[in-house]
Amino acid sequence: MNEERSISIQAHLLELRRRLMYSSIAIFITTGIAFVFHEQILILLMEPARGFANIPGGKPIFTELTEFLSTAMKASLLVGLFTSLPFVLYQATMFVSPGLTPAERHYLYALLPVVIIVFVLGSAFGYRILFPPMIDFLLRFGSDVATPQIRIGNYVGIMISLLLWMGVLFETPVVLFFLAKIGLVTPRFLLKNWRYAVVISIVLGAIVTPTIDPFNQFLVAGPVILLYLVGIGTAWIGARGRTKKASNELGVDATDG
Numbered sequence: 001m002n003e004e005r006s007i008s009i010q011a012h013l014l015e016l017r018r019r020l021m022y023s024s025i026a027i028f029i030t031t032g033i034a035f036v037f038h039e040q041i042l043i044l045l046m047e048p049a050r051g052f053a054n055i056p057g058g059k060p061i062f063t064e065l066t067e068f069l070s071t072a073m074k075a076s077l078l079v080g081l082f083t084s085l086p087f088v089l090y091q092a093t094m095f096v097s098p099g100l101t102p103a104e105r106h107y108l109y110a111l112l113p114v115v116i117i118v119f120v121l122g123s124a125f126g127y128r129i130l131f132p133p134m135i136d137f138l139l140r141f142g143s144d145v146a147t148p149q150i151r152i153g154n155y156v157g158i159m160i161s162l163l164l165w166m167g168v169l170f171e172t173p174v175v176l177f178f179l180a181k182i183g184l185v186t187p188r189f190l191l192k193n194w195r196y197a198v199v200i201s202i203v204l205g206a207i208v209t210p211t212i213d214p215f216n217q218f219l220v221a222g223p224v225i226l227l228y229l230v231g232i233g234t235a236w237i238g239a240r241g242r243t244k245k246a247s248n249e250l251g252v253d254a255t256d257g
Contacts, residue, residue: 019091026087031080038072041079042152045159048131049139060152071153078160082123086116107181115174122170123163130219131162134209165208169224176231180238187236190228197228 034041046060062068081088089112097105139148179185190197205221 015095019095023084023088023091026084027077027080029080030083031077034079034083035072035076038076041075042072042156045075045156048127048159049135049155050132060150060155062152064153067151067153071156074153074160075156078163082120085119086112089115104182107178111174111178115171118170118174119167122167125170125223126162126166130166130209131159133215133219137215162208166220169204169208169220170227172224172227173231173234176228177234177238180235185235187232187239190232190235194228194232198225201225201228 062071093108093112097108100108139150142148176185176190180187201221201224202217204224205217205219208220209217
């Protein structure tokens, strides 16, 4: 028995290593391709700053010899992760699917493209809606007292962090749907604890945004609260389908009896 368990654990570890290796190779290839276009990527990331019109020279600076190179690598890695995300999620799905029931596996496969689309929508929301006013506030705040000289490494680091955060936060309805579908949460539980969700959303708004003004924090907290409410709706859909399926199974069992 112990020998069989040891073989099973070893097989899982080998499978995990294989999936991680495939994912790493995909990220490495896409990052390498993105690095060829690093200038275009950095220009795209700087677009929400409206060309840095409020700072001398109209563009950020770098103060260390390797800063621009490391920033270009960081931006290329971001694009590499985004580009390889479908393949990486597929590898993760294939690794966990043997431990799921056929129904749970079906839901996971169906949600895979939805997860990718929602992540992209979240990042696009941050890029188009959240970042421009936030960056404008940061550039203007204190500019009458001190001259802003923005390091490109700092700017790109903030942008990458916010892009990833917004993409992850937009997954809330999808995650709640899946959890309700497999019976880990219920819509009633989520609705009962909406006050905690509001508090967590406000805290996330303060953590995600590097500014201290309430307007920019609300730009994050507001959508997160809305996403939680949408998540209650998707959880209700997931739980309803689960309940209906259970009722049908009970009906079949009763007929057989």
